[in-house]
Amino acid sequence: ASDVNVDIVGAMRDRLRHSIKLKELPPEANRRDHVQRAVVKEIVELLEPKTKPHTLVRQKPNVVMFVGLQGAGKTTTVAKYAAWHRKRGWRVGIICADTFRAGAFDQLKQNAIKAKVPYFG
Numbered sequence: 001a002s003d004v005n006v007d008i009v010g011a012m013r014d015r016l017r018h019s020i021k022l023k024e025l026p027p028e029a030n031r032r033d034h035v036q037r038a039v040v041k042e043i044v045e046l047l048e049p050k051t052k053p054h055t056l057v058r059q060k061p062n063v064v065m066f067v068g069l070q071g072a073g074k075t076t077t078v079a080k081y082a083a084w085h086r087k088r089g090w091r092v093g094i095i096c097a098d099t100f101r102a103g104a105f106d107q108l109k110q111n112a113i114k115a116k117v118p119y120f121g
Helices: 007-021 031-045 074-087 103-113
Strands: none
Touching: 031 074, 074 103
């Protein structure tokens, strides 16, 4: 109840009510599968991005900042993101800007060394 905005759930419920016509289904149709497909379709529509992601430009500095809650996996994701781009020919560097968590730089350092990416802090 506290994870999803009530307005989003209400709008999704209304769309499902209008799209699912159980009385119009043939008697041999599986109603459960029909409802499940409609719900999955609505969730995909809700989560699918409406805009194109930012594309990095070669021969120019590109800055990507990761922001999120504590324990969300930002440090690990940053190292994986950097390694992925390094393997594709980009020059990559990681900067630790976490001034709050004591072990943030050490964790970033370990992950950056594994990914063979330069790191700064």
